[in-house]
Amino acid sequence: MAIARFFRGSTFKRRLTYLAIVVLPDEAAAFQAYRLLHYHGISPEHLAIVGAGYSSPDRVGLKTPLHIAFHKARSFGTIAACSGFVLSLVASLIFTPGWNTAAVVLTTTLLSGICAAVAGSLFGFLGEGSTASIYRHHLNHGRYLLMIEGPEKLVHWGQEVLGHYSAPSLY
Template sequence: MNYLVAVLPDRIQAEAAYLALEQEGISIDQVTILGRGYKSADEFGLIDPNEQAQKQSRLLLFWLVPFGFVSGLAFNLLTGLNAFPWAGEVGNALIGGLLGAVAGAMGSLFVGGGVGLAFGSGDALPYRNRLNAGKYLIVVQGNELVTRQATRVLRKFEPENIQGYADSGV
């Protein structure tokens, strides 16, 4: 399945493009308008980058906190570091483990959240930003012939951006 996404500045042009696609013989089941009064980004299924960042952060938290605890514990035992004399040998080892777990949690929040936010959304974030700015998206789904035909029709409306995607089926 191939996708074609065109960004149009207003509702009038989006509706005109929709009608032109319909007149060209492209099935209305293959064409979707996103914007105010039509489908939202969430209804269509555009990935929310904040959701992806939280998901990535939770996954890293699951692995890094225990690893940090064990690493902090091992470091303290191997070096014989006595940072807190009042805690004794076992207490220092546990404090080292807790500090390692805290470091793992911070790593998961900063790295997992930041990477998820920056790279987890692909092109969805720019499209969401355009929808938030009041623009409209025309999305055409179909085989390569349909998307080529739709590209030819949509170029007449001078969209801000027109981008094709091929679904890899993964």
């Protein structure tokens, strides 16, 4: 049984909603775990089964790996371009003997920013995967996800219930 814990909301705010995801091998195991949690007092409004015949990954907020890669590329490229621009400007001002070479300073600063943006974008796009892409991989191989979302106490209770009753049928 693979359980991952996440929370939704800002890191600066108090965590209001927690999320646990359980990967299950087939529909029968997913429905059995769902019924078990419901039997132990967890309301269906806090539970979701994701897979064929149930909720779609898009409906529960699992982004596609390509969408995640483009988002990372855009954010890493922006950060790298800004830092490359600033570092190159500082280095050019320190090592240039006077203001008479302002065109050289401007050109090297812009080129450094562009090169850093390209490198940052490539790193973001080709970087390591995210947990969402791992769960998409499980769904593509016919497995099911059982998601428990709610207050911290409820999510811990759900994890405890599934931990006590885990059987070979659970993944």
